[in-house]
Each structure stands twice: as C-alpha cells, then as structure tokens.
Amino acid sequence: MYSTLSIRKRFLHDIKNPILRWGYIFAIPGLLSYLLFTFYPTINCLIQSLYLIKGAGSAWVFHGFKNYLEIFHDRIFWDSMINTFVYVLLTIPLGTIVSLLLAVTLNSIIKGRGFFRALYFIPSVAGVIAMGIVFTWMYEPYMGVLNLILSKMGLPQFNWLRDSHMALPSIALMNIWQTLGYNIVIFLAGLLSIPTEFYEAAEIDGVTPFQKLLKITVPLIAPSMWFVIINNTIKNLQVFSEIFVMTGGGPGHATTTIGFRVYQYAFLYLSFGKASANVIVLVIIILAITIFQLRFFEKKTQVQF
Template structure:
C-alpha cells in the first residue's frame, strides 16, 4: 500500500470520525450517562434535594409489594391490548383502500396523516371536549339515538377505552403510511397471475398481500407495542391517571414518583421494569417472526 493511499484512507477515517462525533456525544451525554445514573439511583433513596442514601434492593422490594404498581402495570397491558390490534387492523384496511386509484386519494392520505403531525396536547384537549358529558360531540350524537352517554373521562369503566380510542385515532396515519409503502412495493404481476388462475379477492389478500406485507407488519407490531408501553402525554392531559388510577400507566406512575413525590430512587426501578417488559416482548416477537415473516 502506497503512502498516498494510506493518507487518503486516514483522511477519510478522520472526517468520518468528525461527522460522527456530535451524534456520539449526544448519545453519551443524553442517553448512556442518564441510563447508568438511573440504574445507580434505583439502589438509593433520594428526594432531589437531600443526601443520596444507599438502600440496596429495598426499592425493588417495595415495588413488588406496591399494589398501585401492579394496578398501573395491568393498565399498561390493558392499554396495549386495546390500541395495538385495533390500530393495526384499521390502519391496514385504510392503506388497502387508499392504495387504489380513486379520485382525490392524495388528499385522503394527507387527511388521515394529519393527526400524526398534530401536537398530542392539542389532540388530547380536542378529545376532552368530544368526551365532555354535558356539551361534548360524542354524547350529543348518542342522544340523537336516545342513548345517554356516560361521563367518559370521569368513569372508571369508560376512561381507559376513551383514551384508547383517542390514541388509535392519533396514530392511525403513521401505520397506514407504512402499510401503504409496503403495499406499493408488491409487484402487480403477482395479482395478475392470481387472477389468471381464478383467485378471488380474499385469496389474493391472504396468499399474496399478507405474506409479502409481513416484514412491514412485523415492524408495525414492534413499534406499536413499544409506543403503547411508553404512553404518557394523552394520559397526563386527558385524565391525569384518574379516576381512581383507572388510566394511570407505568410511565405516568414513574413521573409521579420522580417529580411529584420526589422519590427518585423509587422511580428508577419502574423505568427498568418498563425496559425489561419492552425487551422481553420484542425478543419474543423477534423469535416468533421466523415462523411467519416472509423476507
């Protein structure tokens, strides 16, 4: 290798390192160091102002015996089971419809994607008005059919379903766009060959669309589950975790422990429980993907 070539390679590595440095520093300062610090705090008792006292595994033991923790854990699972399957099914149906050559299809795509880029706070406030039991739009529509609507966000029965509906509506456009991209990547020749063989709509969907869309489906499932476990904004704005903690989830309970009760040591284990839950669910999905994802 000549000295000139060595110099060129060295210069290339140097500039690669220079351009990667800001991203690396951002990861180090804002992600890696806070993760390590929170892990250390999970073994301590600290109220943000006083001394940091080492308590060992006491915080984890307290979490196991904390009935509120188990309630918010179930609420998180309930929210995930409510948003993920319905959100995926509805967004897939919309993507199939909007993949057809219909008049004004680009406008419809933009309209369905609009909630995704809208502020979660603004969306939550609009849906608060929709769910208002006195002058909300939803109860007004129900009254037209002689149905008395419930007090949606103040009912322990209906508060979580109301938040689930809002979340599905908010994220529908993102999943729809991913499915739409996947559908447009499927060659039309497969469908033409299937039509020649006399295949109907369901046969084409089940034998061609779903298998070839499975990588996109896998990605959407993983991202939807991760996002549902991390839900916070709409819970905080719409219900504040109430009534009677019927909508409080893991991230909301973590926030309360850290910044309302000033128990940083007790909040940190909740973050790691959340991490391991997401990690385990993702790992299971990765292992099972070999059985149904077609690459």
C-alpha cells in the same frame, strides 16, 4: 484477543478509505448523542434506583434493592402494570388492522390518493397534548360531541373518562386515531413494492379480494407490519402524555400506567429512587417484549431485522 485484533485491523483499514473515513466522521455526532441522551441517563437512572433520594438536592442514602421491593409490594404498581398491558392490547391489534385496511383502500384509489394520504396523516402531525385536550372536550358527558350524536340517535350516552371501565378504552381510541396516519404511510410503502403481476394472476384464477388480502398482501408486507407492531408496542408501553392530560390516572387508578406512576413518584411524592426503579422495571419489560417480538417475527418472515 484474535477478534479484538481483527476489529482493530479492520478499523485501521477502513480509516484509509476516504469514503469510509467520512462515514465514521458523520457517525460520531449520532454516537455522542446516543451516549449523552440515552446511555448516560439510563446508567444514572440505574444508580439512582439503588438510593433513597427525597427531592432534588437532598442527600443520596444507599438503599440497595429496597426501592424495588417496596414498589413490588405496592398494589398500585401492579394495577399500573395491568393497565399498561391492557392499553397495549387495546391499541396494537385494532390500530394495526384498521391502518392496514385503510392503506389497502387508499392504495386502490387512483385519483386523489395524495390528498387522502395527507388527510389521514394530519393527526400524526398534531401533538399528543393538543389531541388529548380536543378528545377530552369530545368525551365531555354533557356538552361533548360524542354524547350529543348518541342522544340524537336515541342511543345511551356514556361517561367516557369518568367511568373506570370506559376511561382506558376511550384513551386507547384516541391513540389509535392519532397513529393511523403514520401507520398508513408505512403500509403504503410496503404495498407499493408489491408487483402488480401477483394481483393480476390472482384475478385470472378467480381469487376474491379478501383472499388476495390474506394470501398476497399480508405475507408480502409482513416486514412493514412487524415494524409497525414493534414500534407502536414500544411507544405505548411508555404511555404518559395522554393519561396526564385526559384523566390524571383516574378515576381512582383505572388509567394509571407505569409511565404515569413514574411521574407520581418523581414529581408528586419526590421519591426519585422509586421513580428510577419503576423506570428500570419498564426498560426491562420493553427490552424483553421487543426481543421476543424480533425473534418471533424473524422466524415468521425469515427477514433479518
């Protein structure tokens, strides 16, 4: 009761301040958008997961937790779970490392830094669907540019998207390429905030460039790094568009992810209850992993997120 009254008094006090009053007014559209486009769909999805719904306009029959039990007994669901985590493990570490190294390289360039920064950011501007189509053509086994280059070099060629062992890494490679620009911009912002005195002192002490990277750069841009990791983890756990465009979940179920499984249940099988159950499971997974990452990174960097 006391805390509720305190919050109410604080709110009434803030309203009297014209600056804070306008702050509340400008926050209202964002709050309403969140309630309308995020909170309400999530609650509606949770309710739908408890019902048997066969197509749009059909009657809702209460199903309890049977939708969850049925998807948990579905072998493809567990395959999609494994594929999703493998995809995240393929994209996050390699994408973060490559982005960081390129950002450090760009930061050391004096002339043409803006040009190269814009050049690397172009893939992030392009749509996922468009990039998926382009990479599908590049991965084409007979006419694709990648196999053409490999054949000219006398190296073995690959069936990139039609081999169950190559398909998911091939899609992950496209994701890494597309997210490079965004990650580089975040890392460059962190690098520009590091005082040059640290590097000058390290050079006087005879520190090698690799040691400067590990001992100075990485610790000081840790918050930027954690942001990139957390943001990309959340995004890649929901991967769908790349899978839909490039492989359709195949070959077999080699690239079927949780997000693609939601699409299958909703639009191919018209089982909205099971699709909603898959969504709720994915939301729980994302929340659990994000909370773990935030607590882990907070202890490592002593930064309050």
